[in-house]
Amino acid sequence: AQSVTQLDSQVPVFEEAPVELRCNYSSSVSVYLFWYVQYPNQGLQLLLKYLSGSTLVKGINGFEAEFNKSQTSLHLRKPSVHISDTAEYFCAVTYLGNQGGKLIFGQGTELSVKP
Amino acid sequence: GAVVSQHPSWVICKSGTSVKIECRSLDFQATTMFWYRQFPKQSLMLMATSNEGSKATYEQGVEKDKFLINHASLTLSTLTVTSAHPEDSSFYICSAILAATDTQYFGPGTRLTVL
Numbered sequence: 001a002q003s004v005t006q007l008d009s010q011v012p013v014f015e016e017a018p019v020e021l022r023c024n025y026s027s028s029v030s031v032y033l034f035w036y037v038q039y040p041n042q043g044l045q046l047l048l049k050y051l052s053g054s055t056l057v058k059g060i061n062g063f064e065a066e067f068n069k070s071q072t073s074l075h076l077r078k079p080s081v082h083i084s085d086t087a088e089y090f091c092a093v094t095y096l097g098n099q100g101g102k103l104i105f106g107q108g109t110e111l112s113v114k115p
Numbered sequence: 116g117a118v119v120s121q122h123p124s125w126v127i128c129k130s131g132t133s134v135k136i137e138c139r140s141l142d143f144q145a146t147t148m149f150w151y152r153q154f155p156k157q158s159l160m161l162m163a164t165s166n167e168g169s170k171a172t173y174e175q176g177v178e179k180d181k182f183l184i185n186h187a188s189l190t191l192s193t194l195t196v197t198s199a200h201p202e203d204s205s206f207y208i209c210s211a212i213l214a215a216t217d218t219q220y221f222g223p224g225t226r227l228t229v230l
Contacts, residue, residue, distance in 0.1 A: 032217065042223055042224060043121075043222050043223040045221070046220065051217070101212050103149075103210075106158065107157075107158050
């Protein structure tokens with residue numbers, strides 16, 4: 001079955017430190033990949049997406065991600081985090097050619113930025 | 116651009132009553148919308164795919180007679196929780212696909228509490 005795995009359920013980090021949130025997917029077909037952020041009691045906000053082309057993707061709020069086809073991954077990175085980045089982060093994938101745009105979500109990673 | 120709204124943002128109702136939640140794409144037309152359910156500290160669970168002008172497609176295990184979905188126009192989908200019970204209490208999130216970019220944009224969510 002197709003799936004998305006976020007390897008870390010919780011990531012604590014100090015302010016201004018770099019962070020990487022990991023995401024792997026299982027697929028033998030082409031995919032679109034997304035990272036979303038969710039603040040408490042809110043919906044999801046799109047951080048970035050990988051559709052095709054350059055493997056380095058720039059997102060909002062200083063986030064970026066690198067697509068690695070051989071490792072089937074799209075890890076999210078930020079060189080220096082802020083307290084305001086504390087939130088839940090979800091990786092998601094949709095498989096081209098089927099499912100009508102359905103997203104498959106990872107379990108989520110709780111990023112906690114401490115002063 | 117690509118803003119999705121939900122109304123209400125939170126609702127409290129008595130057991131046995133029905134509750135309607137609206138999802139609107141404010142600045143684009145969406146032939147496809149999705150409804151998700153999210154329990155505390157968990158990922159999003161897709162409930163159904165809402166297609167304008169046709170019946171919704173429900174995921175396995177989701178009761179279509181309990182969660183009625185109507186996609187009456189290209190900018191509005193509604194989810195009605197019929198005869199709500201305390202176990203239906205949850206955070207309900209909708210999303211709409213912006214066809215030009217094949218990207219889902221999410222609403223802010225509706226917190227339903229059934230007493």
